[in-house]
Amino acid sequence: MSSFLSQVFSSKVFRGSYSDEQPEINFKMEGSKQEKRRLTSLVNRIAHSSEFGRSVLERAADAGFVLSFQLRDATVLGSCCEIKKAVMLNPAYSDDRLVSTLAHEARHAEQFSRGADSEFGKRTLKTEIMYFRAMEADAQAAAAVTTMEMKGNGDGKPWKRLRKETSYVTDPLVHSAEFSEKPRATDALLGAAFKGWYDDAFIKEAYENSYIVSVMDNIMKENKEAENPYSQKESSKAIVYRMCRGVDGCYFKNEPDVLENSKFLDISPTTLAKALQYASIVKKETGKEGDRSVDLLPVRQPLPVNTSVYVGWGTCYDATNDTVRLGMIRKVGKGR
Numbered sequence: 001m002s003s004f005l006s007q008v009f010s011s012k013v014f015r016g017s018y019s020d021e022q023p024e025i026n027f028k029m030e031g032s033k034q035e036k037r038r039l040t041s042l043v044n045r046i047a048h049s050s051e052f053g054r055s056v057l058e059r060a061a062d063a064g065f066v067l068s069f070q071l072r073d074a075t076v077l078g079s080c081c082e083i084k085k086a087v088m089l090n091p092a093y094s095d096d097r098l099v100s101t102l103a104h105e106a107r108h109a110e111q112f113s114r115g116a117d118s119e120f121g122k123r124t125l126k127t128e129i130m131y132f133r134a135m136e137a138d139a140q141a142a143a144a145v146t147t148m149e150m151k152g153n154g155d156g157k158p159w160k161r162l163r164k165e166t167s168y169v170t171d172p173l174v175h176s177a178e179f180s181e182k183p184r185a186t187d188a189l190l191g192a193a194f195k196g197w198y199d200d201a202f203i204k205e206a207y208e209n210s211y212i213v214s215v216m217d218n219i220m221k222e223n224k225e226a227e228n229p230y231s232q233k234e235s236s237k238a239i240v241y242r243m244c245r246g247v248d249g250c251y252f253k254n255e256p257d258v259l260e261n262s263k264f265l266d267i268s269p270t271t272l273a274k275a276l277q278y279a280s281i282v283k284k285e286t287g288k289e290g291d292r293s294v295d296l297l298p299v300r301q302p303l304p305v306n307t308s309v310y311v312g313w314g315t316c317y318d319a320t321n322d323t324v325r326l327g328m329i330r331k332v333g334k335g336r
Contacts, residue, residue: 003070009071010031010034015034015095021041024043024048025047025061035068042099050149050153050185053142053149056142059113063112064085066086070089071090080112082109087106096161100144104139104142110245111243114242114245120215121219123230125275127233127234130259130265133259138244140194141169141197144169147162148183168196168197172196187248188251190247191255201300208268209270212271212275216277217274226285226286230293231291236258236260237257240259265296265297272294
């Protein structure tokens with residue numbers, strides 16, 4: 001059940017009235033009557049105006065993910081929890097802003113349905129860099145292409161909002177030879193938006209701080225290095241074939257090693273230092289050589305002094321057995 005404050009932000013006072021329409025996609029929804037009407041409106045906006053976006057929502061719904069509003073904090077737009085099979089949106093944001101968030105988080109749900117996971121510490125650092133960045137880049141590419149199609153079909157406000165906030169992902173679409181007044185999703189456009197995500201050093205650093213630096217700090221604090229060996233390897237091809245569903249199969253089928261490019265692998269000096277510290281402690285505690293895949297990664301220039309980057313992560317509660325599991329809740333802040 002959503003909170004009282006969550007219901008307030010979706011109330012008629014804040015949002016006006018929503019018609020009592022049936023969802024075009026068979027999503028299970030949770031919340032008050034007004035919240036379900038609002039969620040239905042968001043789902044139907046995508047379903048009516050974006051063929052690609054509709055396919056993303058259909059796969060999330062078919063995988064059993066539940067859609068709801070959840071008010072966490074002012075910076076969180078939405079989240080996707082693989083354990084609870086939940087896609088959650090922040091009701092405090094406008095519908096025009098939440099359209100792309102819904103497409104983004106539903107894409108994560110689709111990724112999980114295709115075998116992706118959010119288990120930190122089991123893959124080599126190089127593999128984690130490729131793996132979790134690809135999850136984010138693909139989700140943002142899906143959101144960009146969805147809102148692009150919607151604009152071409154007359155619903156342009158979600159695209160305008162996304163353009164303002166994530167130009168690294170949307171600019172490659174606008175500059176593509178395949179862009180038009182009424183563009184349709186193509187593998188080339190999805191790939192261009194995906195690659196654009198990696199041009200944003202701020203967002204790359206934010207995710208490194210969250211899923212590498214902070215995670216390693218917590219593991220070392222709890223002396224659980226032996227349980228988190230950072231040892232499994234996956235190829236670029238295996239990762240993109242799991243994450244990057246396009247219009248005609250994997251949209252990187254002609255470029256399966258794309259994640260091996262230096263732009264896709266670079267890390268910050270802070271991440272390098274933390275990885276070396278972790279490997280040193282693993283060797284000291286276990287007598288075994290720790291993960292040295294960090295030696296293969298290029299190091300980028302540090303961000304300007306006093307730069308603030310934010311991406312949040314949370315704990316996902318598994319109510320089926322009343323225990324807390326180390327699930328991931330993806331939370332994308334509203335800005336840098």
